[in-house]
Every structure is written in structure tokens, then in C-alpha cells.
Amino acid sequence: MSKSAILSSSIAKKYWMALTGLFLCLFLVGHLIGNLQLIFITGEEGKRAFNEYAHFMTHNPAIKALSYLTYFSIIFHSIDGIMLAIKNKKARPQNYAYNNPGANSSTPSRYMAVLGTLILVFICTHMANFWGKMHFDTIPLHTKTIEIPNEMGGEAQKVELYLTTKGDYVAAQQFEVRNETEFYVKDLDLKMGEGYKDLHGLVMSFFGQNKPGFDKNDLAPFAVILYMLAMATLGFHLWHGFSSAFQSVGVRVSSYKHPIEIAGKVFSVVVPGLFAIIPLIIYLF
Amino acid sequence: MKLTLKIWRQKGPNDKGQMVTYPIDNIDGDMSFLEMMDVLNNQLIESGDDPIAFDHDCREGICGMCSLYINGEAHGPDRGVTTCQLHMRKFSDGETIYIEPWRAKAFPVIKDLVVDRSSFDRIMASGGFVSVNTSGNTVDANAIPVPKADADNAFEAATCIGCGACVASCKNASAMLFVSAKVSQLALLPQGQVEAADRVLNMVKTMDEEGFGNCTNTGACEVECPKGISLENIARMNREYMSAMVK
Ligand code: HEM
Numbered sequence: 001m002s003k004s005a006i007l008s009s010s011i012a013k014k015y016w017m018a019l020t021g022l023f024l025c026l027f028l029v030g031h032l033i034g035n036l037q038l039i040f041i042t043g044e045e046g047k048r049a050f051n052e053y054a055h056f057m058t059h060n061p062a063i064k065a066l067s068y069l070t071y072f073s074i075i076f077h078s079i080d081g082i083m084l085a086i087k088n089k090k091a092r093p094q095n096y097a098y099n100n101p102g103a104n105s106s107t108p109s110r111y112m113a114v115l116g117t118l119i120l121v122f123i124c125t126h127m128a129n130f131w132g133k134m135h136f137d138t139i140p141l142h143t144k145t146i147e148i149p150n151e152m153g154g155e156a157q158k159v160e161l162y163l164t165t166k167g168d169y170v171a172a173q174q175f176e177v178r179n180e181t182e183f184y185v186k187d188l189d190l191k192m193g194e195g196y197k198d199l200h201g202l203v204m205s206f207f208g209q210n211k212p213g214f215d216k217n218d219l220a221p222f223a224v225i226l227y228m229l230a231m232a233t234l235g236f237h238l239w240h241g242f243s244s245a246f247q248s249v250g251v252r253v254s255s256y257k258h259p260i261e262i263a264g265k266v267f268s269v270v271v272p273g274l275f276a277i278i279p280l281i282i283y284l285f
Numbered sequence: 286m287k288l289t290l291k292i293w294r295q296k297g298p299n300d301k302g303q304m305v306t307y308p309i310d311n312i313d314g315d316m317s318f319l320e321m322m323d324v325l326n327n328q329l330i331e332s333g334d335d336p337i338a339f340d341h342d343c344r345e346g347i348c349g350m351c352s353l354y355i356n357g358e359a360h361g362p363d364r365g366v367t368t369c370q371l372h373m374r375k376f377s378d379g380e381t382i383y384i385e386p387w388r389a390k391a392f393p394v395i396k397d398l399v400v401d402r403s404s405f406d407r408i409m410a411s412g413g414f415v416s417v418n419t420s421g422n423t424v425d426a427n428a429i430p431v432p433k434a435d436a437d438n439a440f441e442a443a444t445c446i447g448c449g450a451c452v453a454s455c456k457n458a459s460a461m462l463f464v465s466a467k468v469s470q471l472a473l474l475p476q477g478q479v480e481a482a483d484r485v486l487n488m489v490k491t492m493d494e495e496g497f498g499n500c501t502n503t504g505a506c507e508v509e510c511p512k513g514i515s516l517e518n519i520a521r522m523n524r525e526y527m528s529a530m531v532k
């Protein structure tokens with residue numbers, strides 16, 4: 001067997017599609033659990049849980065390794081998928097004058113490359129909006145404002161605190177922030193700790209139009225709608241893709257009653273569905 | 286029955302070709318689709334026109350020669366039949382019927398509705414065979430015990446008549462159903478073991494080289510196959526290919 005066949009033969013290409021596709025399904029589950037914290041934990045606690053989680057996801061070495069595998073899978077799955085689609089188009093240079101493909105196959109199964117390309121566009125914008133900012137931009141740090149009541153009966157004093165990676169809060173005004181997240185004693189080269197980037201606030205003002213305590217964003221309704229459409233696209237991709245991947249690696253999913261087929265349909269509705277309601281809930285409540 | 290036929294006419298492999306409309310009358314519902322084509326051709330010959338070229342041989346659904354993409358489906362709207370077994374009663378009076386050749390890079394049009402399916406032969410020649418003893422003391426095939434389930438599955442795969450409807454129906458013009466049926470019918474039996482690994486590798490290689498597309502698991506082939514060849518065969522071929530690759 002020539003080594004190149006592992007990449008070039010039509011069947012081997014499909015093994016790679018299936019393996020990377022199923023790995024991405026696992027990734028989706030992990031990502032979803034992280035995101036659900038945005039709606040299931042509220043207030044300072046929720047903000048803290050999400051920012052600590054985001055920090056963990058960007059700093060833990062094991063997660064780093066997994067994230068590289070995810071980037072690789074997305075890139076490989078996309079390139080392989082588009083190469084397959086091009087070869088498939090070439091296999092029928094002249095189309096039928098009259099065709100009735102709905103009589104023998106499901107619509108999502110015939111539009112996998114279109115659905116996938118839309119997902120790719122979504123992934124790029126999504127990463128620019130959140131992942132890129134989290135990794136490369138200076139964004140506000142996780143702060144909490146407390147009010148110290150004036151014993152004399154005057155106005156309460158507002159104090160801004162930074163949450164540190166050690167888990168305690170420090171008064172913000174004592175420090176200056178360098179290198180995006182590090183707290184230094186003002187005018188001294190003395191590092192006192194590190195804070196969390198406030199990804200939670202970024203998300204809340206991305207999908208929330210006028211949320212108290214978050215930046216106003218007039219474009220939020222569009223962000224919510226586009227995000228939900230992207231999740232619908234993902235749902236259709238997986239409606240066919242999930243069980244298809246098993247067939248590709250040789251596990252026949254013979255009927256609608258087959259457990260893998262049922263799992264695939266449930267997965268393709270529940271996972272993108274839960275992703276999609278998160279921005280909606282942020283927007284509405 | 287009165288019908289309007291829109292039929293692909295193409296003078297030869299290099300002609301551009303086009304759809305041509307033919308009205309036809311007095312078609313009996315009990316005629317087969319090919320008999321209806323015969324009636325049309327008689328009329329064309331009588332009026333001095335070139336009759337429409339289409340493939341056929343047995344006219345009883347066993348040879349795989351007849352083809353035709355009818356109203357957007359291989360072998361027409363009926364299930365589990367070839368075009369020669371398709372009855373005109375499946376159509377309604379006054380209907381417009383589109384008739385086109387199989388469309389695939391690997392099945393070039395020779396004339397009108399006739400395509401060259403010799404790419405299937407080349408796939409077969411690259412691995413669709415078993416070694417037999419030719420020294421005179423050949424063992425009777427029935428003397429070799431085969432588990433009943435394997436024999437049944439092999440037999441079902443062997444009912445593939447090589448018509449190419451799977452390729453014609455597939456949005457990718459993929460030959461996976463045909464190749465997997467041929468791989469399966471031999472891989473399931475003890476006689477097929479000698480060449481098992483080479484067979485699947487070589488047949489898939491030839492399939493790719495002939496310009497067929499890849500499988501997206503849409504399942505169109507299984508629905509349109511006149512012999513009900515199951516996608517189970519493609520899953521089996523994917524397994525066979527995997528184990529052959531690591532060998
Ligand atoms: C989180 C994102 C994604 C997931 C979970 C995913 C999952 C899957 C799965 C499980 C399959 C079935 C594989 C098989 O049939 O063996 C598949 C097929 C496919 N995917 Fe994706 N995919 C994703 C993103 C993408 C992207 C970004 C593209 C970009 C073009 C893409 C293009 C395709 C194509 C073209 C196919 C069909 C390949 C074929 O059968 O011919 N997918 N995907």
C-alpha cells in the first residue's frame with residue numbers, strides 16, 4: 001500500500017473526514033458545557049465562574065494540546081471536505097436537465113459542503129470576536145464594585161476591586177496594569193499578581209443590547225440572529241454528518257431506529273439548540 | 286395515453302447535444318418504458334428521422350444494459366425495477382417525461398441515451414475475480430462450507446447487475462455501491478480470501494482513477510438501485526479497505 005493512499009484515496013479521505021468530524025463533535029460538547037455557565041450561574045458568581053473557566057482554557061497545558069488538535073481538525077476537515085467536494089463536482093461535468101434528488105436523499109446530505117463552508121465563515125468571525133480578543137487584545141479585566149457605606153450618613157463610597165488569579169480581590173486604584181493582565185505597584189517594578197480578562201463582560205455586551213452594568217450594543221439583535229442561524233447550519237450539518245461518520249468508518253447505521261442514528265438526530269438538535277438559546281437568553285433577560 | 290417526451294439527443298461523443306421534445310400518442314399503460322421508446326423510434330424511422338439510441342438487452346431486468354434517467358431518477362420513479370421493467374401506467378395521461386442518459390465523467394455519452402460503462406469493466410478487471418485451480422482436480426464450490434448468513438449476504442451482493450444506476454443517482458457520481466457489492470460478494474466467501482486485501486485496494490484505486498466521485502453517504506444509490514443493494518456493502522468495503530491498508 002502506497003503511503004500516499006492514506007491521504008489520497010477516496011475512502012481514506014472519508015476516514016479523515018469522519019474522525020475529525022467526530023472529534024469536533026466532542027469539542028462541541030466541551031465548549032457547550034463551558035458556555036452554559038453564562039446562563040446557569042448569575043451575578044458575580046457567574047461572571048467569576050466564566051472568567052476563571054476562560055482563563056483555565058487559555059492557560060492549562062493539557063487544554064492547550066487539545067486546542068491545537070481542535071484547530072488542526074477544523075483546518076484538516078475543511079480542506080479535506082472542500083477537496084472532496086471539488087472532486088465530486090468534477091465527477092459529473094454535465095448536470096441533468098431535470099433532476100429529482102429529493103426522491104432519494106435528504107437535503108442536508110446533499111449540501112454538506114455548503115453547510116460546512118457557512119460553518120467555516122462562522123468559526124472565523126466567532127474566533128475574531130471572542131477567541132482573538134481573549135488571546136491577543138487588551139480587554140477590560142474582571143472587576144467588582146463594592147459600596148462602603150458612609151458611617152456619618154453621607155453618600156456611600158464606591159470602590160473598584162480586581163479579581164486576582166489567586167481568588168482574592170484587591171483594590172484597583174493601588175495598581176497599574178501591565179502586559180494586559182499583570183498588576184504592578186504604581187511606579188514600581190513590583191508585580192503583585194495577575195487578573196482575569198473579563199470575557200464574560202465581552203459576551204454579555206456582545207449579545208445584550210442594554211444590559212445594566214454592561215456596555216450598550218445596538219448591534220446585539222443582529223449578533224443574536226446571526227449566531228442562531230449559524231447554529232441551525234451546524235444542526236443541519238450534523239443531522240446528516242453524525243451518523244454518516246460511522247458509516248464512513250465501517251459501522252452501518254441501517255435504519256431510523258438504529259441507536260447511532262437516533263443519537264445523531266438528538267445530538268444535532270440538542271447541542272446546536274442549547275448553543276443557540278444562550279445568546280437569546282442573554283439578549284432577553 | 287398522450288405524453289410529451291423531452292429526450293436528450295447527441296449525435297456522437299463530441300457533439301454538444303440538446304433536449305428535444307417529441308409528442309407521442311396511443312401509449313398503453315401495460316407497455317414497458319422501452320416498448321414506448323420502440324413505438325417512438327418506429328415513428329421516427331417512418332418519418333425519415335434518426336431513431337433514438339438507447340441501451341437494452343434482456344428486457345427482463347437481469348442484464349443491466351438498459352439505463353435512462355427518467356424524470357430525475359435512474360430507471361424512473363418506480364422502486365426495485367430496471368427501465369425495461371418499468372410500466373407506462375406509472376405515468377399519467379398528458380404528463381411530460383424527461384429522458385436523459387446517465388451523467389458521469391466516467392460514463393461518457395456515445396450517442397443519444399447510450400453511455401460507455403466500460404469503466405465498470407476496468408474496475409472488475411483490477412480485482413473482481415478469485416483464483417481457481419485449473420489443474421483438473423477442481424473442488425466443487427458447494428463442497429466448501431460457508432456460514433448461511435455469509436452465503437446470503439454474498440448472494441445479495443452478487444445480484445448487482447452492473448447497470449450504473451447508483452452512479453447516475455449519486456450527486457457525486459460515485460461508484461461506491463457497485464464496487465462495494467462486487468468487493469462484498471467475494472470478500473464474504475472463503476474463495477475470495479486469497480486476494481481479499483489486494484482486491485479492495487486495487488478496485489478502489491481504479492474506481493478513483495476512472496473519475497468517479499466520493500461517497501457522501503447520502504443513500505441515493507440504495508434507493509434507486511433496481512436490485513436493492515444495501516449501503517451495508519459500502520460499510521463493509523470501508524472496513525475491508527481499512528484492514529487492507531494496515532496490512
Ligand atoms: C464544529 C464544526 C463541524 C463539525 C462538528 C463537523 C462534523 C462533520 C461530520 C461528523 C461529518 C461526517 C463525516 C463523514 O461523512 O464521514 C462532516 C462532513 C462534512 N463536513 Fe463537517 N463538521 C464541522 C465543520 C465543517 C467545516 C468548517 C467544513 C468546511 C468546509 C465542513 C465540511 C464538511 C463536508 C464537505 C462534509 C461532507 C464530506 C463528504 O461526505 O463528502 N465541516 N462534518
Ligand code: SF4
Nearest residue numbers: 445446448449451510
Ligand atoms: S449496485 Fe445497484 S444500481 Fe449500482 S450497478 Fe449494481 S445493480 Fe446497478
Ligand code: FES
Nearest residue numbers: 342344349351369
Ligand atoms: S434490458 Fe436487461 S435489465 Fe433492462
